[in-house]
Amino acid sequence: MFGVTILGNNSAIPTLDRYPTAQIVTCNDQLLLIDCGEGTQLQIAKYRIKRGKLRYIFISHLHGDHYFGLIGLLNTLNLMGRVDPLSIYAPPELEQIIQIQMECSGTALRYEINFVPLMPGYTGVILEDKDLSVSCFPTQHRISCFGFSVELRKKKRKLIPDQAKAYEVPAAYYGKLQEGADYLRKDGLLVKNDWVTIPPEKGKRYVYCADTIYDVNLLPYLQDADVIYHETTYLHELEGRAAERFHSTSVQAASLAAAAHAKRLLIGHFSSMYTELDPFLEQTRPIFPNTDIAEEGVTFLV
Amino acid sequence: MFGVTILGNNSAIPTLDRYPTAQIVTCNDQLLLIDCGEGTQLQIAKYRIKRGKLRYIFISHLHGDHYFGLIGLLNTLNLMGRVDPLSIYAPPELEQIIQIQMECSGTALRYEINFVPLMPGYTGVILEDKDLSVSCFPTQHRISCFGFSVELRKKKRKLIPDQAKAYEVPAAYYGKLQEGADYLRKDGLLVKNDWVTIPPEKGKRYVYCADTIYDVNLLPYLQDADVIYHETTYLHELEGRAAERFHSTSVQAASLAAAAHAKRLLIGHFSSMYTELDPFLEQTRPIFPNTDIAEEGVTFLV
Numbered sequence: 001m002f003g004v005t006i007l008g009n010n011s012a013i014p015t016l017d018r019y020p021t022a023q024i025v026t027c028n029d030q031l032l033l034i035d036c037g038e039g040t041q042l043q044i045a046k047y048r049i050k051r052g053k054l055r056y057i058f059i060s061h062l063h064g065d066h067y068f069g070l071i072g073l074l075n076t077l078n079l080m081g082r083v084d085p086l087s088i089y090a091p092p093e094l095e096q097i098i099q100i101q102m103e104c105s106g107t108a109l110r111y112e113i114n115f116v117p118l119m120p121g122y123t124g125v126i127l128e129d130k131d132l133s134v135s136c137f138p139t140q141h142r143i144s145c146f147g148f149s150v151e152l153r154k155k156k157r158k159l160i161p162d163q164a165k166a167y168e169v170p171a172a173y174y175g176k177l178q179e180g181a182d183y184l185r186k187d188g189l190l191v192k193n194d195w196v197t198i199p200p201e202k203g204k205r206y207v208y209c210a211d212t213i214y215d216v217n218l219l220p221y222l223q224d225a226d227v228i229y230h231e232t233t234y235l236h237e238l239e240g241r242a243a244e245r246f247h248s249t250s251v252q253a254a255s256l257a258a259a260a261h262a263k264r265l266l267i268g269h270f271s272s273m274y275t276e277l278d279p280f281l282e283q284t285r286p287i288f289p290n291t292d293i294a295e296e297g298v299t300f301l302v
Numbered sequence: 303m304f305g306v307t308i309l310g311n312n313s314a315i316p317t318l319d320r321y322p323t324a325q326i327v328t329c330n331d332q333l334l335l336i337d338c339g340e341g342t343q344l345q346i347a348k349y350r351i352k353r354g355k356l357r358y359i360f361i362s363h364l365h366g367d368h369y370f371g372l373i374g375l376l377n378t379l380n381l382m383g384r385v386d387p388l389s390i391y392a393p394p395e396l397e398q399i400i401q402i403q404m405e406c407s408g409t410a411l412r413y414e415i416n417f418v419p420l421m422p423g424y425t426g427v428i429l430e431d432k433d434l435s436v437s438c439f440p441t442q443h444r445i446s447c448f449g450f451s452v453e454l455r456k457k458k459r460k461l462i463p464d465q466a467k468a469y470e471v472p473a474a475y476y477g478k479l480q481e482g483a484d485y486l487r488k489d490g491l492l493v494k495n496d497w498v499t500i501p502p503e504k505g506k507r508y509v510y511c512a513d514t515i516y517d518v519n520l521l522p523y524l525q526d527a528d529v530i531y532h533e534t535t536y537l538h539e540l541e542g543r544a545a546e547r548f549h550s551t552s553v554q555a556a557s558l559a560a561a562a563h564a565k566r567l568l569i570g571h572f573s574s575m576y577t578e579l580d581p582f583l584e585q586t587r588p589i590f591p592n593t594d595i596a597e598e599g600v601t602f603l604v
Contacts, residue, residue, distance in 0.1 A: 014343065014347075016347055038340060038343070042318065062403075062406040068370075068373055068374045071370055072370045075366045076314075076316075091406070093406045100402070101399060104396075105364050106444055
């Protein structure tokens with residue numbers, strides 16, 4: 001299973017019905033948390049996310065609505081008895097912010113935090129774990145900020161059954177073929193793997209664009225993605241304000257998704273000034289029909 | 303009006319129906335916030351607390367369930383346009399925790415924070431403002447921790463109407479008498495204020511005991527208080543665990559309130575293990591009948 005569960009979709013000021021940004025990405029049996037606004041631990045409890053399966057946390061940038069909930073979550077995991085290590089990928093300053101608060105409270109965590117600093121502008125793969133691969137890329141915001149591309153690869157090569165039969169490979173060995181093994185026949189012929197299989201299908205890809213001004217330089221990271229999350233802090237009418245504050249509008253997010261030939265677009269990070277979110281869909285769908293509100297508690301399959 | 307509004311009554315791990323510790327103390331037209339667990343800004347919005355009237359914040363100690371919501375609140379006040387200064391009374395390390403997070407996010411607050419460090423063990427008056435007086439005292443917890451005593455003094459002296467009449471002070475001057483003025487009669491006699499008034503009635507006092515092990519040394523601060531808040535992390539059965547963790551039980555809180563001849567006791571900081579709170583009342587009320595659960599959203603008059 002590859003999906004993203006929305007825990008919060010609001011921007012800076014939380015409202016009574018919209019939490020600040022946080023998302024859980026489920027990659028088979030592993031959970032990733034992307035951003036962690038205040039109250040994320042409550043949303044994790046509310047939506048019955050299996051905390052124990054959380055292995056990786058990614059913080060896009062150090063504006064509070066993206067990380068103020070992290071310190072509380074780390075403490076709660078400790079109080080609940082976590083011992084499994086946890087990796088945090090974030091701007092380097094976050095490490096000190098965590099450390100100083102642990103020290104002041106006299107807290108010695110029972111689990112290890114593997115802190116991976118994301119230096120300003122860094123682009124590239126930051127995590128490979130089994131069939132999971134995560135890379136980051138910089139977005140243009142008021143402070144150093146990163147988007148994340150999460151890819152769940154297909155591990156198994158695809159069998160060509162006719163070929164396998166023609167080379168007389170026993171069916172019991174097909175599993176090994178899919179893992180890339182050759183087959184040595186009793187008559188001494190080595191059946192090479194690529195005679196009877198083709199490479200794995202392309203993996204699926206979820207791209208989280210964090211906070212960003214409208215920026216066509218993001219296109220290479222978004223190209224052909226299965227699901228894109230792009231912020232839409234403002235409606236089209238406030239394009240000027242969006243640019244001033246290094247945020248994006250509905251129309252800009254949809255245009256980028258269309259240009260990238262993405263399959264689906266999720267929009268979020270709505271300004272607290274908006275009580276109704278339908279106008280966001282009214283402005284995005286004419287440009288990119290397969291758009292949805294990143295609604296809290298909803299899981300979108302990638 | 304002098305009252306305390308409960309925003310959270312839970313201990314370390316927030317639950318879906320109980321927020322961590324935070325209380326608003328209303329002293330006529332001034333609001334004080336005591337402790338600020340994660341999500342306090344949401345509770346402030348939910349219970350329609352007038353943020354603009356908040357002048358003073360008191361943080362008892364640097365365990366996360368008492369301050370993780372502060373940084374988010376400070377940011378939100380800024381985003382909402384606050385310009386009035388705000389005073390924060392807290393252990394000294396909190397200043398750096400705030401500063402580093404403001405720096406990382408590139409935030410320049412539009413209002414001034416007057417940070418008053420509470421050094422370990424400090425006892426005494428920390429704030430005098432009009433008819434309001436706040437003092438702090440150390441409690442015994444795992445790290446440096448403070449209780450706060452909030453007193454709302456009666457400003458006006460009490461008139462003795464018969465005496466005022468006997469000295470022929472005109473009724474229009476009674477207001478001045480209550481403020482402490484003497485009265486010069488036309489015949490030259492100076493009517494001294496204390497001939498016609500008596501000192502103001504004693505003020506009312508709310509004492510917040512923060513987190514603490516059962517400690518009779520707190521009694522001098524609690525003596526004759528109108529309302530006491532005392533933590534009851536555990537029921538009586540877990541007295542041993544309470545002591546180990548420098549917390550208190552229901553029976554201990556009630557005993558202390560009784561010994562102090564307090565008028566009313568509020569209990570809170572319940573361990574997340576408890577889903578039902580009635581047993582806390584069943585254990586406290588036989589010892590101190592005027593006990594109430596510090597229930598979220600409820601305002602208790604002092």
